[in-house]
Amino acid sequence: MSTMKLEIDAQTGVPLTDQLVNQIESQIRARRVLAGAKLPSIRQLAADQRISRFPVIEAYDRLASLGLIQPKHGSGFYVAGHVDEANRSHGGCDPRLAEEESSQILQQFNYPGETLKLSSGFIPESWRDVEGITQAIRHASRVDVSSVIDYAMPYGDATLRHQVQMRMQLLGIDTDLKNVMTTSGASQALDLVVRYMLKAGDTVFVEDPGYYNLFGLLKLQGVKLVGVPRLANGPDVDAAEALLKLHQPKLFFINTVFQNPTATNVAPQVAFRLLQLAQQYGFSIVEDDIYADFQAVPTQRLASLDQLDRVIYIGGLSKTLSSSLRIGYLAANADLVKNLVDVKVLTSLGGTRFSEAVAANLLERGTYRKYLERMRRRVRDALSGAVQQLEACGWDVFDEPSGGNFVWAKVPGIDDSTVLVDEALKFDVTLAPGNYYRPNGEACAWVRINTAHTGDRRAMRFFEAMGERAGG
Template identity: 85%
Template sequence: MNALPLHINAGTGVPLTEQIVSQIEALIRSRRVLAGAKLPSIRQLAAEQRISRFPVIEAYDRLASRGLIQPKHGSGFYVANHVDERDSHASNCDPRLAEEESNQILQQFNYPGETLKLSSGFIPEAWRDVDGLTQAIRQASRIDVPSVIDYAIPHGDTTLRQQVVMRINALGIDADLPNVMITNGASQALDLVVRYMLKPGDTVFVEDPGYYNLFGLLKLQGVRLVGVPRLANGPDIDVAEELLKLHQPKLFFVNTVFQNPTATNIAPQVAFKLLQLATQHGFTIVEDDIYADFQAVPTQRLASLDQLDRVIYVGGLSKTLSSSLRIGYLAANRELVKNLVDVKVLTSLGGTRFAESVAASLLERGTYRKYLERLRKRVRDSLSSAVQTLEGYGWDVFDEPSGGNFVWAKVPGIDDSAVLVDEAVKFGVTLAPGSYYRPNGEACPWVRINSAYAGDRCAARFFEHMTEAATARA
C-alpha cells in the first residue's frame, strides 16, 4: 500500500510505539484506512519514518491484540474486516493509553538546563506572589496547627468555600455553601464528574481544539469523544446541532473564558443557544472556567444564565496563585454536589487542609486580589507583545486573543505543526504539536504559544526561522 499519513516525531518525548499505535488506530476508526487494506511492511514503515523496526514491530503487535489489524503469514498485515466498537472502549482503558496521554502533559514542565517550553501551560515563577504565599504559609503553620496534620473536611474548608461563593456570586451565579465543594485542583473536579456521571461507551461533546488532559481522562474511562469546532465566539453551534442528530451526549465540556488553547471567549448569543440545546437534548454542560481570574471585567458565564440547573461550574486557583497548592472548586445543584462529595470521600478521603487554609487566608485578607491586579497587567502586556511579535514575523494568529496567556498561532503554508515541533528543537525550544489539542489527535497546523515565553531570544530566532522556511517552500 501507499505510505500511511503518519507524523512520528522522536523529539516529542512520546514513545514511538505509542505514536504509531494511536495514529494508525485513529486512521482505522475514522475509516481513512478501510477494512481489508494492507498496511506497509514493518521494514517499509520503519524506512519511511526513519526509525528502528522495533517500535513498528511492537506497535503492530498491539494493534493486532486490539483486533484492529490481522497478520497473514507470508503476506503481511491487514486492517481487520470487523472492528468491534467495544474494542475501542477496552483500548481506551488500556494503561498504555494513559502513559501516552500523560507524556503529552509532562512535556510542558520545565526544569533547569532544559529547553524553552514554549507551549507550557504555566506562568513563570517570577510572576507569582511568592512572598505573599510564604507569609500565608507561615501564618497557617502558627495559628492553624491542626491543618498541618489533619484531613480537610470532604466539602472543603468552610472559609475557603465562603470565599468561592462570593467570587462566583460576583459573576452572577446564585450559589450558596451547599452548592460548592473544594477539590484537589480543577482536574479532580473534572475527574469526579466523569466518574459519577459517565460510564464506558457514553458519548460526550468536547471542543476541537480543546484541553488535552480532559481528552485523556475521558479516553481512560472508555468514553466516546465527539469534537465540536471552537470558533472565535465559542463552540460552532451549527455543527453542534448537526452532531446532535447523530449522537446523544451525556455532557458537553466547554471553556467559557480564555479558552485553552485559542484564548477566545464565548459570546452571549452562543451561550444562550447552547443552553437551549442542552434543554432540548437533555445533556449537561460542564463549564471549565479555570482562567476566570485572568479576566478583570467579567463576561458572560453559562452558569450565570442557567443558575446551575444544567451547568456544572468548575474553577480553581492553580493557574494563578499556586500550582503546588492544588486548589480547585466545583459549583452545582445541591444534590449533585452531595453525590460528588461521596465520590471524593471514596477516592481520596478529603483534600489537603493545609493548602486550603493557606488559600483561604490569602483570599480573606485581600492578598490574592492585590496580586491579581499585578498579574493581569503582566499577562496583558506579554500577550500584546507576543501577538505583535508573531504577526511581525508573518505568523497567523487565531482571532485576536481576548486575554489569558495563550496565543493559538500558525505559519502560513505549513499544514501540520509537527513540522514546527521538529524545527523548534534546533533552537532549544520544545513545542507541543497542534494535534495534542484535538480530540482524536488529528493533524493540525496550529500551535499553542505561552505569551510569557514568546519574548525569549530562542523563541524569536525560531519564529523568524519558520517564516523564512515557509517562504522558501512557497
C-alpha cells in the same frame, strides 16, 4: 532498522546531546518511530551526523533512563514497547490510549536539558506571589495547627468555600455553600464528574481544539468523544446542533473564558443557544472556567445564565496562585454536589486541609486580589507583545486574544504542526504539536504558544526563521 530524520547543528549553541535527545524523543512520542524499531548503532549515528560518539552515548543513556529506548546486550538499542493488546481494561479503555494522552501532559515537565518550553501551560515563577504564599503558610502553621495534621472536611474548608461563593457572585452566579465543594485542582473536579456521571460507552461533546488532559481522562473511562469545532466566539452551535441529530451526549465540556488553547471567549448569544440546545436535547454542560481570574472585566458565563440547573461550574487557583497548592472547586445543584462529595471521600478521603487553609488566608486578607492586579498587567503586556511579534514575523493568529497567556498560531503554508515541532528543536525550543489538542489526534496546523516566553531570544529566532520560510 529505524530511519530517523535528525538535523544536528553544532552552530546553534545547544549541546549536541540535548539536540539528539530532543529530536529522538519527539519522533518516538509522535509515533514516527514505532515501538520495537531498532535505532542506529552509536558508531553509525555518530558517523551519519559527523560528530563524536560521546554525545550519542550520553543521548542513548538519557533516553534509556526516560524509558523511551531499551538496550539489548549484543544487539543494540530499540524503541521501548507498549502495553499489549491483551492487557486492555475490561472497563472499555485501551491503556495505550491513556499512556499516549498522559505522555502529552508529561512532556511539559520531562524535556531534558534547559529547552524553552514554548507550549507550557504555566506562568513563570517570577510572576507568582511567592512571598505572599510563604507568609500565608507561616500564618496557617501558627494559628491553625489542626490544618497541618488533620484530614480536610469532605466539602472543603468553609472559609475557602465562602470566598469562592463570593467570587462566583461577581460573575453573576448565585450559590449557597451547599452548592460549592473544593477539589484538588480543577483536574479532580473533572475526574469526579466523569467518574460519577459517565460510564464506558457513553458519548460526550468536547471542543475541537480543546484540553488534552480532559481527552485523556475521558478515554481512560472508555467514553466516546465527539468534537465540536471551536470558533472565535465559542463552540460552533450550528455544528453542535447537526451533531446532536446523530449523537446523544450526556455532557458537553466547554472552556468559557480564554479557552485552552485558542484563548477565545464564549459570546453571550452562543451561550444562550448552547443552553437552549441542552434543554432541548437533555444534556448537561460542564463549564470549565479555570482561567477566570486572568480576566479583569467579567464576560458572560453559562452558569450565570443557567444558575446551576444544567450547568456544572468548575474553577481553581492553580493557574494563577500556585500549581503546587492544588486548589480547585466545583459548583452545581446541591444533590449533585453531595453525591460528588461522596465520590471524593471514597477516592481520596478529602482535600488537603493545609493547602485550603493557606488559600483561604490569601483570599480573605486580600493578598490574592492585589496579586491578581499585578499578574494581569504582566499577562496583558506579554500578550500584546507576543501577538505583534508573531504577526510581524508572518505568522497567523487564530483570533487576537483579549487576555490569558496563550496564543493559537500557525505558519502559512505549513499544514501539519509536527513540522514546527521538529524545526523548533534546532533553536532549543520545545513545542507541543497541534494534534495534541484535538479529540482524536487529527493533524493540525496550529500550535499553542505561551506568551510569557515569547520574549526569549530562542523563541524570537524561531519565529523569524519560520516566518522567513513561509515568505520564501
